[in-house]
Amino acid sequence: MSGIVIVGAGECGVRAAFALREHGYKGSVALLSEEMHLPYERPPLSKQCLPAHKPIRPKADYQQAGIELCLRTRIEALDLAGHRLLGRDGSSRIYDKLLLATGARARLFPGMEGAATLRTFDDACRIFERLRAGARLAIIGGGFIGLELAAAARAMDVQVTVIEAASRLMARGVPAEIAAIVEARHRAEGVDLRLGMQVAALVAGGVEIADGSTVAADIVVAGTGATPNTELAEKAGLAVGNGIMVDSRFRTSAPDVFAAGDCCSMPYRGDWLRLESWRVAQEQGAHAAAAMLGAVGEWTTVPWFWSDQYDLGLQVAGWAAAEAKTTIRHLSDDAAVAFQHDDEGRLICAAGVGRGNRVAKDIRLAEMLILREARPPADQLADPTFNLKSLLKAA
Secondary structure (H helix, E strand, C coil), rough: CCCCECCCCCCHHHHCCCCCHHHHCCCCCEEECCCCCCCCCCCCHHCCCHHHHHHEECCCHHHHEEEEEECCCHHHHHHCCEEEECCCCCCCCCEEEEEEEEEEEEEECCCCCCCCCCCCCHHHHHHHHCCCCCCCEEEEEECCHHHHHHHHHHHCCEEEEEEEEECCCCCCCCCHHHHHHHHHHHCCCEEEEEEEEEEEEEEECCCEEEECCCCCCCCEEEECCCEEEEEEHHHCCEEECCCCEEECCECCCCCCCEECCHHHEEEEECCCCCCCCCHHHHHHHHHHHHHHHHCCCCCCCCCEEEEECCEEEEEECCCCCCCCEEEEEEEEEEEEEEEEEECCEEEEEEEEEEEEECHHHHHHHHHHHHHCCCCCCCCHHCCCCCHHHHHHHHH
């Protein structure tokens, strides 16, 4: 049976499947997943003390929408000329159009072999079943995943050490001023932060640092980023570069083949960008579905990310740049928003942190300003009493 086939049943793939039906597509839709579990939300895996399998959609929804959900299905090869997918079990499937939503997998650098990773529900179960009060957890990497796990583990009275090669936390994700607030909170919660330290190897009872010292640990988890799952695309001859390369309508280098979500790299404001985000995955899945039906134009959405650590909510709109000019809006002692501008004064990123949803309104307004390529005055952005909403009119 031909029709539209989606390889990958994460947030992106599931959203695409249902979006096809919402757009009135009547043909067959097949959603293929390597996992045994009903497609689930990944954000709760690193933010809760007990792993929870939270389905993206109930099983009945797939049946009602006429979506063929195929679990434990691994695709080994893609025949572009024949519009055919070949499974590990020897099966084959013809497609009219194909969406690759293969996601990404945890990345391990040399010396980290043997470390646990947190990417799937099964990963989370294996990690949290070993955590108990007094246990020693070493986390390699001071990014979102590692810090979320650190916060969850501290709530269980686990001893936590975070080892980060950079001189500060979240160096790739947020400006330094925002990272400093998060760092202070982790230190106050008793997390041992080892910044500017390279891991040499995992050893019995812990982690050996490049300077010869050792961090004692009962369990070691690597949170050092993710690698896009591009093997299927590469073997088929699709263009790949830090992800499956697509245009602004998620079309790959082959006719009738699209890619979206964590696995794809796409043009964004003069650069190539691969995004790993729950909301971005949803938006790209919906947009790719519409694009496969010829019902939508280019994707111009501003990237948006979030992280919860303790009672702090961190949000980012746009894409942080290490060398960009930054303006800080101080909302309180533990809440601030950092705005970044390009050389021409355009707002390109806003990152904020505060208790609960303290920064949500400011980030949402910044997101709209970034989309409109606004050039807001720095003094107005820095003034916590100034109403940012008024800047939208000028933009």
